[in-house]
Amino acid sequence: MRFLGVGDSADLAAIYLRLVEDRHDVKVFIGNPLCQDTLAGLVDRVTDWRAELDWVRSAGTEGCILFENVGAGRGELQDRLRRDGFNVIGSSAYGARLENDRAHAQRILLDLGLSTADTFEFSDPTTAIRFIDERPARYVLKTSGPDAPSFVGRHTAGRDVQAVLESGRKFVGSSFVLMDFVEYGQALGLDRAGFEHRALVVARSALMDLAGRNDVNVNDRAVDVHVSHLRRKLGDDPPRLIRTVRGVGYMFAREEP
Numbered sequence: 001m002r003f004l005g006v007g008d009s010a011d012l013a014a015i016y017l018r019l020v021e022d023r024h025d026v027k028v029f030i031g032n033p034l035c036q037d038t039l040a041g042l043v044d045r046v047t048d049w050r051a052e053l054d055w056v057r058s059a060g061t062e063g064c065i066l067f068e069n070v071g072a073g074r075g076e077l078q079d080r081l082r083r084d085g086f087n088v089i090g091s092s093a094y095g096a097r098l099e100n101d102r103a104h105a106q107r108i109l110l111d112l113g114l115s116t117a118d119t120f121e122f123s124d125p126t127t128a129i130r131f132i133d134e135r136p137a138r139y140v141l142k143t144s145g146p147d148a149p150s151f152v153g154r155h156t157a158g159r160d161v162q163a164v165l166e167s168g169r170k171f172v173g174s175s176f177v178l179m180d181f182v183e184y185g186q187a188l189g190l191d192r193a194g195f196e197h198r199a200l201v202v203a204r205s206a207l208m209d210l211a212g213r214n215d216v217n218v219n220d221r222a223v224d225v226h227v228s229h230l231r232r233k234l235g236d237d238p239p240r241l242i243r244t245v246r247g248v249g250y251m252f253a254r255e256e257p
Contacts, residue, residue, distance in 0.1 A: 001019075001025070001057065001062045001063070001064060002024070002025045002027075002029075002055065002056055002059040002062060002063045002064070002173045003016075003019055003025070003026045003027070003063075003064050003065075003066055004026075004027050004029070004046075004049060004052050004053075004055070004056050004063075004064070004065045004066065004221055005026065005027070005029065005065075005066045005068065006026040006028075006029050006030075006049045006065060006066065006067050006068065007029070007030065007031065007067070007068030007069060008030065008031040008032045008035070008068065008069065009030065009031075009032050009034075009038070009068075010028060010030050010034040010035055010038040010039055010065060010068075011068045011069070012066060012068050013029075013038060013039055014042075015066070016028055016039065016043050017039075017042060018044065020042070020043055023041070025059075026043050026044065027044045027045070027046050027049075027052055027055070028043050028044070028046070029045070029047070029048070029049035029052075030045060030047050034088060053086070055253045056086065057085070057086070061087070062088070063087060064086075064087040064088070065078075065081060065086055065087065065088045065089070065090075066089050066090065067088065067089070067090030067091065068090070069091075073096075074090070074091070074096070075091050075092050075094070075095060075097070076092075076093045076096070077095040078090050078091060078092055078093075079092050079093050084105075087104075100144055101144050101175070102119075102121075102142045102143070102144050102175070102176070102177045103119060103121040103144075103175065103177050106119040106179075113238060116217050117140070117179045117180045117181070117182050118179065118180040119177050119178070119179050120177060120178045120179075121175065121176075121177050122175075122176055122177070122178065123175050123176075125165040125166070128165055128176070129165050129166065131161050131178070132157075132158040132161060132162050132178070133162075136156075136157035136158055137155070137156070137157070137158055137180060137181070138155065138156050138157075138158060138177070138180075138181040139153045139158050139161045139179065139180065139181055140152050140153065140179040140180075140181050141153065141161050141164060141165070141176065141177075141178060141179075142176060142177050142179060143175070143176040144175040144176060144177075151164050152181070161178070165236025178197050203248060203249040227242060227250060230242065
């Protein structure tokens with residue numbers, strides 16, 4: 001097959017190398033000048049990916065375009081390429097909005113009946129700072145747009161999030177949300193009410209991913225400690241709601257009568 005990779009920093013480098021190893025034809029466009037030496041001598045790189053569309057099209061159903069992100073209007077672009085008959089792996093205009101518009105994505109989740117943290121949308125940092133003064137709590141700050149930064153607050157009254165808002169000009173005129181901080185067990189809907197409707201097994205690795213935030217690495221021992229804390233909060237002793245599944249993770253089961 002023929003694969004044309006399109007991205008800014010070769011985030012899919014491992015995939016490109018594997019495709020080459022499996023004897024597929026691969027060309028890659030890397031938009032960020034600082035990253036353009038990535039894969040040098042390992043994968044064919046191109047300076048204009050649009051000039052390679054005929055190369056992809058000539059492979060028929062064996063040609064495919066891989067988009068690494070949805071920035072710079074690439075969601076709509078991918079939709080157009082699909083309408084033009086190309087096989088495209090990546091996103092879409094709708095997917096890009098879900099990725100880049102935080103408040104909209106949260107509304108979609110609510111409409112689907114999923115449990116989410118309380119979310120408050122802002123476009124002005126001064127208003128958000130005043131909101132935290134009036135509603136002090138621990139918050140997660142998420143900005144909208146591609147490559148948008150996030151900040152997980154630690155202060156129980158939100159003072160650290162206020163400091164980020166006060167120091168960041170990038171928030172002026174942009175859309176961002178404040179979300180109530182919830183422990184990862186709560187984020188899964190694993191509160192007492194949620195258990196009445198659930199009986200599911202969650203892998204330890206999934207819990208590790210949910211527990212990780214910013215640049216903090218979480219190991220399996222940290223997961224055990226958090227689950228122990230959650231059991232205590234739920235009064236789950238001996239364990240009935242959160243049951244250990246040996247070699248897998250934990251089962252979050254409906255409470256027995």
